[in-house]
Amino acid sequence: xxxxxxxxxxxxxxxxxxxxxxSEQFQETCHSTSGAKAETxxxxxxxxxxxxxxxxxxxxxxxxxxxxxxxxxxTTYEVLKNQQKRWRFISLELDxxxxxxxxxxxxxxxxxxxxQWIDHGSFKVFxxxxxxxxxxxxCGDARQTLPxxxxxxxxxxxxxxxxxxxxxxxxxxxxxxxxSLLKKFSAPEVILATYSSSSSIRKSLIEAGWSxxxxxxxxxxxxxxxxxxxxxxxxxxxxxxxxxxxxxxxDDNVAAFLRNFKDGK
Ligand SMILES: C[S@@+](CC[C@H](N)C(=O)[O-])C[C@H]1O[C@@H](n2cnc3c(N)ncnc32)[C@H](O)[C@@H]1O
Numbered sequence: 001x002x003x004x005x006x007x008x009x010x011x012x013x014x015x016x017x018x019x020x021x022x023s024e025q026f027q028e029t030c031h032s033t034s035g036a037k038a039e040t041x042x043x044x045x046x047x048x049x050x051x052x053x054x055x056x057x058x059x060x061x062x063x064x065x066x067x068x069x070x071x072x073x074x075t076t077y078e079v080l081k082n083q084q085k086r087w088r089f090i091s092l093e094l095d096x097x098x099x100x101x102x103x104x105x106x107x108x109x110x111x112x113x114x115x116q117w118i119d120h121g122s123f124k125v126f127x128x129x130x131x132x133x134x135x136x137x138x139c140g141d142a143r144q145t146l147p148x149x150x151x152x153x154x155x156x157x158x159x160x161x162x163x164x165x166x167x168x169x170x171x172x173x174x175x176x177x178x179x180s181l182l183k184k185f186s187a188p189e190v191i192l193a194t195y196s197s198s199s200s201i202r203k204s205l206i207e208a209g210w211s212x213x214x215x216x217x218x219x220x221x222x223x224x225x226x227x228x229x230x231x232x233x234x235x236x237x238x239x240x241x242x243x244x245x246x247x248x249x250x251d252d253n254v255a256a257f258l259r260n261f262k263d264g265k
Contacts, residue, residue, distance in 0.1 A: 001105065006097040015219075021069050025095075026165045030068040032195070034219030039195065040075045042216050043224055047193035048159035054080055057158070060087045063182070064161040065173055067093035067137050070102045072161050077110070081132060088134045088155065092142035099126050099137055120149065143172055147181060156187040162194035167201055168261050171254045174201050179208035188229055197223035199241055200257070203248035212237055 001019075005011060009021040016035035023030065032039045044064075045051070053060050064072050073089050080087060093099055103126075107115060112128040112135070123140035138145035160182055164173035172178065174196070182192065193215060194201075202212050205227050212233045215224035249257055 006101040026169045032219045044161040048191045060158040063157040064091040066163045067091040160192040176204040176207040192227040199244040200246045
């Protein structure tokens with residue numbers, strides 16, 4: 001690493017040798033310590049069938065929830081770089097210091113050009129491109145930036161990397177209202193992937209109109225989640241959710257959800 005770390009972050013080397021950051025603000029690492037890169041490849045790049053999607057289409061658009069240190073973008077880039085097709089990566093990030101760190105670390109390496117910080121009224125949009133990819137990062141609270149940005153953008157997402165911090169640390173990015181917003185701007189064949197397999201999150205997805213399937217296990221976690229807008233929710237997942245007393249997470253019950261964690265329920 002060439003440059004100073006972004007403020008309020010520590011570097012953690014994970015089990016596959018790749019690094020992640022620990023966020024002092026959210027009190028959580030950005031990836032599994034069992035392997036940041038391996039987890040990203042398994043859950044997002046493979047989980048969303050990115051290579052297959054770009055093989056089938058002229059071009060694809062990926063939405064990522066939480067840019068972090070840029071590992072989702074970098075891992076996707078590594079996998080797609082031999083396909084000489086253009087693609088677009090839109091990401092959402094609260095912390096501008098992370099983006100500045102990413103630019104100083106990788107802009108030259110990736111030959112990123114036309115780097116711009118565009119003023120979008122209440123927030124900034126970072127844009128850059130090279131011969132293969134257009135990278136767009138909305139800088140600010142995703143619950144505000146994304147709906148505002150989509151008023152003037154016609155992209156429909158082919159894949160969604162739902163990679164916010166855990167529901168306990170970052171609940172507003174896991175509610176049914178959030179998943180409804182993601183649905184609104186998704187292509188019909190979209191795949192949404194996330195590391196979380198929490199029942200309340202799966203219920204939120206279903207209430208927002210997604211079909212839910214179990215994803216691969218990684219590290220100590222027993223499962224993960226994939227969601228689509230076609231087909232039906234997996235039978236076993238449904239059976240399990242029907243037996244589970246937890247409620248779908250919604251904007252209305254975030255406070256109660258956090259209280260339950262505090263009370264150890
Ligand atoms: C788990 S990390 C993402 C890791 C990233 N995908 C990567 O591969 O490096 C979650 C990120 O979401 C960002 N975040 C948290 N709350 C947010 C919000 N309301 N809007 C936008 N970004 C947010 C955090 O700053 C953090 O960088």
